[in-house]
Structures are given as structure tokens and as C-alpha cells.
């Protein structure tokens with residue numbers, strides 16, 4: 001921050017500003033200039049200062065959880081830091097699920113909670129009581145495990161230093177959300193502009209980022225005797241903006257590449273070398289390629305158990321893997337497996353590595369992959385019995401309606417899988433809260449995305465269950481007149497859990513069919529002033545005529561619509577349900593183990 005930025009031309013008489021005004025000016029200069037909030041007594045001074053700032057807007061949500069999820073979507077779709085303001089106690093605790101979405105997916109966000117006056121607080125009365133001030137909650141301790149930094153501000157000087165520090169921490173290294181808890185008396189206190197400048201010049205903290213110095217020849221050395229290389233691109237690469245360079249390097253050296261779901265949006269999916277996303281719900285050919293590969297370069301992916309399954313030993317059993325990641329703790333996971341080499345590396349410097357020229361015979365590997373692709377099925381036709389609307393075909397049909405550069409936000413459950421397993425057009429940007437995956441994320445995230453990108457078309461894909469988790473935000477969409485297109489992938493139940501119950505609980509639908517119900521979405525649409533369209537067939541979808549207004553498209557699916565393909569428990573990623581591909585295992589030369597228990601024989 002330029003130290004004289006705050007009121008540098010201000011006349012002497014206005015050289016004092018309050019804590020609340022300072023927060024408002026800081027956000028105006030450093031963050032996305034539309035603040036997401038639900039007000040309350042303990043944050044009223046901040047909300048007022050924001051409202052009185054002609055260069056800042058604010059959006060009122062109906063629940064703080066949604067404000068946090070919408071702020072998360074600002075970075076994902078605009079690369080500006082989203083800000084929330086909430087009151088103390090329940091206002092702040094309501095943020096938690098949204099903050100966790102940002103934390104697990106490495107998304108910067110700044111959350112500012114109001115807190116009771118310091119002279120009314122537990123700290124002040126020096127007794128270990130549960131609560132002293134009305135609505136006093138120790139939000140800092142509560143969010144510590146899901147923020148990069150959470151801090152209760154103790155004075156206005158501390159506020160000035162902490163805002164600067166919080167934002168820098170949020171955006172540096174492996175990015176993530178931060179929270180500042182600001183007592184009311186600090187919001188009201190005044191500070192001289194010269195003092196602000198002084199504080200920012202004499203910071204008491206320092207940024208540190210550790211990475212290893214590595215040989216530019218690293219990839220060359222790793223691949224020198226490889227016949228079946230694969231590059232796995234993770235969201236860590238996407239978030240550093242390095243994906244186009246990595247993809248260009250793959251194209252130059254003809255190395256097939258796959259992605260995690262989180263990274264799918266960052267690559268050109270129409271490339272012939274792109275095989276799809278991997279994992280439990282991955283695309284079959286991408287999974288097969290991983291399993292057959294002999295060398296895998298992993299750029300910025302934590303290889304969680306949705307990618308490697310609960311039996312990671314069965315993931316790429318014939319490959320040596322090299323993992324480049326900015327988070328040393330993530331790399332520790334691989335310490336006991338000698339097939340992994342790990343390198344602590346900031347992928348924004350990835351160009352240094354991409355000098356490597358790889359010498360291998362692409363055609364042989366390509367032929368093998370083509371052979372597999374030609375005999376396996378992608379599984380999607382098995383989702384529903386013929387004659388019913390297939391969610392995958394529905395997805396393909398609705399894609400044809402997307403405008404160039406449309407933003408697609410998807411939710412959680414079967415509907416998430418159906419969207420992510422479909423190859424979305426290159427020109428679309430697609431995301432979800434992949435690591436935390438709370439039901440109801442995509443609705444407020446679509447609001448954040450639409451506010452941050454008013455010129456783009458925003459689609460919110462969501463299940464009937466997920467919609468009910470944040471249904472109150474339909475009011476926010478109506479009030480701000482946002483032209484969001486909501487597609488309910490309505491299977492009248494908690495589909496993904498039912499599928500799990502089919503496999504392991506003899507189709508006893510406790511909590512998913514029994515005890516779960518859906519409202520009349522037509523009446524819901526009417527209550528919130530949405531256009532409502534029910535679609536029951538592919539033709540209905542093809543005939544959709546979407547205009548620039550908000551709409552709920554209620555896509556009726558049969559309750560038993562399945563996620564196909566899916567890797568079930570105790571299987572490896574190439575061995576997915578429905579088991580139409582199992583025979584192919586035998587055709588391949590690599591002698592795959594079929595069950596984790598057979599791994600020792602490898």
C-alpha cells in the first residue's frame with residue numbers, strides 16, 4: 001500500500017478518520033468494491049462508513065453463510081478479494097461454512113466481524129465466563145483452523161497494521177481467507193492520517209515464503225526413460241495462472257494431460273491431448289491413462305482421496321510421480337511412498353522448468369490410449385433406463401444454450417458430478433467449492449459471480465436438496481435484479497447419498513427419501529418473482545428460450561438417476577461402476593490388481 005494513499009490531499013481539519021472509515025477506505029483501495037454483508041449492532045459503524053463511501057457498494061444477503069460463499073466466488077471469477085462484514089456472535093459464526101470453502105480451495109477472502117466493546121468483553125472482566133457482552137463469541141478461536149490468519153484487533157493502530165497484514169497473508173503463498181474481529185470501540189476511535197502512514201512504514205511483521213531451488217532440467221531428467229508420461233494439472237497451477245504455460249509445454253512435447261476437477265476450468269478442454277478429469281468420479285479414459293502411465297508430473301494438486309481413492313497405493317501403481325506444490329505440509333503426505341518425489345515449489349515460477357525438451361515416442365503411447373478409448377465406454381448412458389431424461393444428455397443439451405464466456409457454478413452431490421463429468425465448452429468458466437462441498441454453495445456463489453461479472457451469463461446448477469439450503473437468497477437475486485439462470489437438477493431426493501445407500505445399505509433410504517421432501521418449486525419461483533420453466537425431456541431443453549432475466553429451470557429427473565461412472569469403495573480409479581469396462585482390464589498388458597488386497601503382489 002502507498003503509505004500516503006489515505007486522504008493524502010485532505011485538509012488538516014479532516015486528517016482524523018475513524019476505525020470504521022479506515023476500513024471502508026482500505027476496502028475501496030484494495031479489495032472488490034462491493035462488500036457482502038448482513039448488518040447488526042456490532043458492525044453498524046462499519047456498515048455506515050461503507051454506505052457513506054461514494055466509491056463503495058454493498059450487497060445485503062439474507063444469511064452470512066451466503067455472503068461468505070459469494071465473497072469466495074469474487075476471487076474465483078475476478079481475482080479480486082471479496083469482503084464480508086458481519087456482526088458479532090451469530091453473525092460471525094454463520095460465516096463458517098463459507099470461510100471453509102475458501103480455505104480448502106486456497107481462495108483469498110477478507111472477513112470482518114464486529115465485536116462487543118472491549119470494556120464489555122470477557123477479556124476486560126478477567127473472568128473465565130462464557131460470555132460477558134451481549135452476543136460476544138470468541139470467533140477468532142473458532143475460525144483459526146479454517147483461516148490463514150484470524151485476529152482480534154486490540155486498538156486502532158492494530159487495526160491499521162492488521163488490515164494490511166491480513167490482506168497480504170490472504171493473497172500470498174498458498175492463498176486463503178483471513179478474518180479480523182473488530183470491537184465497536186475500535187470502529188469509533190479516531191486516528192490521524194500521519195500516524196497511519198507511520199504504522200504502515202514501520203511494520204512489525206514480515207512475509208515469508210519457502211520454496212526449493214530446483215534444476216531447470218528437472219522434468220527432462222524425470223522423463224528421460226518414460227514411455228507413457230502424463231501431466232496432472234491441479235488447481236494450484238490454475239490459481240497461479242501458470243496453466244496456459246504448462247499446457248503449451250505439454251502440446252510442444254506431446255504429453256497427454258489430465259486435471260483435477262478444481263483445475264478443469266483452467267485448461268483448453270478441446271485439446272487432443274486433454275483426456276479429462278481423474279478420480280472417483282473422473283472420466284474413464286483419464287483414469288485409465290493414469291493407471292497405465294509410467295511417469296506422472298503433478299503440478300499443484302494435493303491428490304486427495306477423491307482422486308486417488310481411499311487406497312492410494314492403487315493409484316498409478318506403475319508410475320513414478322513427481323509432485324510440485326507450494327505447501328510443504330501437503331508434500332509430507334507422500335513421505336512413506338517411494339514412488340513419489342516431492343518438490344516445494346511456487347508454480348508462478350513454472351516457466352523456469354518448462355525449458356525441458358522431452359524425448360519420447362508419443363505415437364506409441366497415443367495408440368495405446370486410443371485403443372483403450374475405442375473399447376471402453378464413458379458410462380454416461382447407464383445413468384437412467386432408456387426413455388427417461390438422462391442428466392448427462394440434459395447437460396449436453398443445455399450447454400448449447402450457454403453464451404460465450406458463461407460462468408457455470410455447480411453445487412454438491414450427484415448434480416455436481418453430472419456437470420463436472422460432462423466436457424464443458426472451452427469458453428465457459430466452471431467452478432464449485434470442491435474441497436468443502438457444502439450443499440447450497442452454488443446459489444450464493446452465482447450471486448457473487450454475477451455481481452463481479454455483470455456482462456457475463458451466470459448459470460447456477462443445483463440439486464433440489466442444495467437449493468433448500470440457501471433458498472432465502474432467491475430474495476437477494478430478486479432485490480438486486482440479477483439475471484441468474486438457476487437449473488435445478490431435480491431428482492426429488494438426495495441422489496448421491498441414495499446411490500451410496502443402494503451399494504451399502506440395501507437401498508434403505510433413511511434421511512434421503514424417508515424424512516426428506518421438496519417444496520413446489522413453481523410456487524417458490526412465483527414467490528420470489530422468477531420466471532419458472534419445467535423441463536422433462538431433451539426436447540424441452542432444446543426448446544428452451546433463455547432471455548436476459550432470472551429464471552428457474554426445473555429439470556425433472558427420475559429419483560433413481562445415477563452417477564455413472566463412479567468408483568465404489570475398495571476399487572481403483574480405472575474400475576468404475578457400471579462395470580462395463582471391467583473386461584478391458586484383461587486386454588491391457590500391465591496386469592492390474594483388481595482389489596486393494598492384491599496390491600502387495602505388485
Ligand SMILES: Cc1ncc(C[n+]2csc(CCOP(=O)(O)OP(=O)(O)O)c2C)c(N)n1
Nearest residue numbers: 413414415438439463464465466494495496
Ligand atoms: C451442508 C451439507 N450438509 C450435508 C451434506 C451431505 N450431502 C452431500 S450430497 C447430499 C445430497 C444432496 O442432494 P441434492 O442437492 O438434491 O443433490 P443430488 O445428489 O440429488 O443431485 C448430502 C446430504 C453436504 N455436502 N453439505
Ligand SMILES: [Mg+2]
Nearest residue numbers: 463464493495
Ligand atoms: Mg437431489
